[in-house]
Structures are given as C-alpha cells and as structure tokens.
Amino acid sequence: ESKSAGRNTMRFFDPTMQALVAQRTAIDRELRLALKRSELVLFYQPVVDEQAQMVGVEALVRWQHPRRGLLSPMEFIDQAEQSGLILPLGQWVLRKACEQLVQWAAQPATAQLTMAVNVSARQFRHPEFVEQVLEVMRATGVAAHLLKLEITESLLVTDMLEVIEKMQALRTMQVTFSLDDFGTGYSSLSYLKRLPLDQLKIDQSFVRDVLTDSHDAAIAQTVITLGQSLNLSVVAEGVETHGQWQFLAQRGCKLFQGYLFGKPVPVAQLPLSCLSWPLV
Numbered sequence: 367e368s369k370s371a372g373r374n375t376m377r378f379f380d381p382t383m384q385a386l387v388a389q390r391t392a393i394d395r396e397l398r399l400a401l402k403r404s405e406l407v408l409f410y411q412p413v414v415d416e417q418a419q420m421v422g423v424e425a426l427v428r429w430q431h432p433r434r435g436l437l438s439p440m441e442f443i444d445q446a447e448q449s450g451l452i453l454p455l456g457q458w459v460l461r462k463a464c465e466q467l468v469q470w471a472a473q474p475a476t477a478q479l480t481m482a483v484n485v486s487a488r489q490f491r492h493p494e495f496v497e498q499v500l501e502v503m504r505a506t507g508v509a510a511h512l513l514k515l516e517i518t519e520s521l522l523v524t525d526m527l528e529v530i531e532k533m534q535a536l537r538t539m540q541v542t543f544s545l546d547d548f549g550t551g552y553s554s555l556s557y558l559k560r561l562p563l564d565q566l567k568i569d570q571s572f573v574r575d576v577l578t579d580s581h582d583a584a585i586a587q588t589v590i591t592l593g594q595s596l597n598l599s600v601v602a603e604g605v606e607t608h609g610q611w612q613f614l615a616q617r618g619c620k621l622f623q624g625y626l627f628g629k630p631v632p633v634a635q636l637p638l639s640c641l642s643w644p645l646v
C-alpha cells in the first residue's frame with residue numbers, strides 16, 4: 367500500500383523538481399569538499415561614517431569554485447542552511463573574520479576597525495552556538511567589542527526568549543549585535559525593545575530608490591528615528607550614489623555601506639593605508 371503510494375508520488379514527481387533536487391545534492395557534496403579544500407574566501411566591504419572614513423567592515427563569504435569561478439553567497443547560502451552545512455561554514459567564516467580582526471588589532475591604523483559577521487538563523491539556533499563563538503574568541507584572542515554579529519528578523523519568529531538569552535550571554539562578553547535587512551521581515555516592533563541589539567541596518571531595498579520613492583524615504587527616515595530613540599546605531603546598506611548618501615546623512619544616518627564607498631574585496635584590496643574617501 368505505502369509502496370504503491372510511494373510509486374505514485376514518484377510518477378507525479380515533476381522532472382524540473384527532480385533536476386532541482388539533483389542539483390542541490392550536487393551543491394551539498396561540492397560544498398562539503400569546498401570546506402575541506404579551502405575554496406571559501408572572505409571578502410570585506412567597508413562601513414564608513416559621515417566623513418566617509420572606514421570604521422569597520424562586513425565579512426561576506428564567496429566560493430572560489432574550481433570550475434564555475436567565484437560564486438556569490440546567493441548561490442549557496444540557502445542550500446547550506448537547508449542541509450546544515452551552514453554550521454561548519456559559519457564557524458569557518460567566524461574564525462577567519464576573527465583572525466583578520468586580530469591582525470588589524472596589531473596595527474594602530476586598523477586597530478579600531480569593527481568586523482560584522484553574518485549569522486544565519488540555523489547557525490544561531492544551534493544549541494552550541496554561544497559556546498562555539500566563545501571558543502573562536504578564545505582561540506583567536508579577538509577583542510570582542512570589535513566583533514558584531516548580524517542577525518535577521520527570520521530568527522525572531524520563534525523562541526524569542528532563547529534568542530534573547532543567547533544574545534545576552536555573548537553581550538556579557540562584549541560582542542555586539544546588528545539587525546540586518548531591517549524592515550524586510552516580520553515587522554513587529556515589540557521585539558525591538560526586548561532584543562539586546564546595538565544596531566539596525568536599513569535594507570538596501572529601501573535605499574535604492576530613496577531619492578525618488580516617497581515611501582522608501584519615509585521608511586528610511588522611520589528606521590533612522592527609531593534607531594535614535596532606541597539608542598541603536600543605524601547603517602544604511604546599498605548606498606551607491608552621492609545623492610543617496612547625502613539624503614540619508616541629512617536625515618540623521620551616521621553609518622553607511624555600499625558601492626559608493628567600496629565593493630566587497632579581498633583583504634589585500636581594502637584601502638587600509640588610505641582610510642578615507644574624498645567627497646564625490
């Protein structure tokens with residue numbers, strides 16, 4: 367009975383669906399190997415202040431695939447999250463980022479730079495997450511106040527208390543938290559006052575047309591004001607033009623990230639000796 371049901375299921379199995387599954391299995395296998403063979407690389411994108419001085423970076427993972435070239439995280443993070451490979455991947459990213467932070471700490475010109483690291487929901491929810499972060503901190507000797515973990519609203523759907531407890535445990539060690547892509551997920555404002563956050567990131571979808579779309583402008587302004595009221599710093603993501611920068615700065619935004627200031631690049635290409643960009 368159940369066997370024939372299984373066969374029936376197979377018969378209705380959509381070939382494109384089948385192809386998708388096969389593709390995912392392949393990505394899994396390759397990603398597992400990629401972790402072993404060190405094919406992952408961290409790029410860094412500047413975060414700048416009102417003077418366009420670099421005050422920190424965000425670490426963004428890429429996959430240097432042997433055949434397909436440099437892959438963006440969009441092409442493998444979701445799958446890694448589904449298969450659970452996000453756990454070793456996320457741990458690798460965290461360790462690499464902390465090692466970089468330690469190197470910068472040794473030089474006066476870079477000693478104050480902060481490092482933002484993206485943490486996926488599944489990674490954060492793992493029972494050992496706090497312990498794993500602490501382990502990387504111990505192993506690298508990183509100055510925890512320079513480490514900023516970026517979480518997203520998707521984390522907040524369930525187990526708020528557990529999320530808060532974990533955040534607090536890490537905050538005790540001076541790790542800070544940023545809410546990434548703010549405004550694109552579950553927009554309940556009640557969690558904002560309960561979460562031990564330090565920063566909000568205005569999603570780039572609101573920044574893109576901020577000069578021409580009055581709704582986007584209103585949302586951006588609201589996030590900036592909200593940040594000020596709740597004593598959270600606010601970063602505008604995806605700033606590509608001088609006009610967007612000026613508009614957001616005039617409305618009280620103090621931190622910026624986007625192609626205007628620099629694309630994500632390998633560490634060697636970060637303009638570390640020249641920590642400022644001229645006003646365009």
Ligand code: C2E
Nearest residue numbers: 426427438439443459484485486604605606623624625630
């Ligand atoms: P995110 O954390 O919101 O990172 C910002 C994304 O916007 C990055 O894309 C960045 O390259 C892009 N970006 C920055 N400035 C501009 C701009 O001015 N214009 C445009 N069009 N785009 C800009 P990227 O590197 O492709 O990463 C995409 C997403 O993948 C990230 O979004 C993050 O959610 C995820 N991701 C990246 N690295 C990691 C990681 O190490 N772990 C986890 N869990 N997720 C990661």
Ligand code: MG
Nearest residue numbers: 424484516546
């Ligand atoms: Mg991010």
Ligand code: MG
Nearest residue numbers: 546547567603
């Ligand atoms: Mg974002």
Ligand code: MG
Nearest residue numbers: 546547569570
């Ligand atoms: Mg994003």
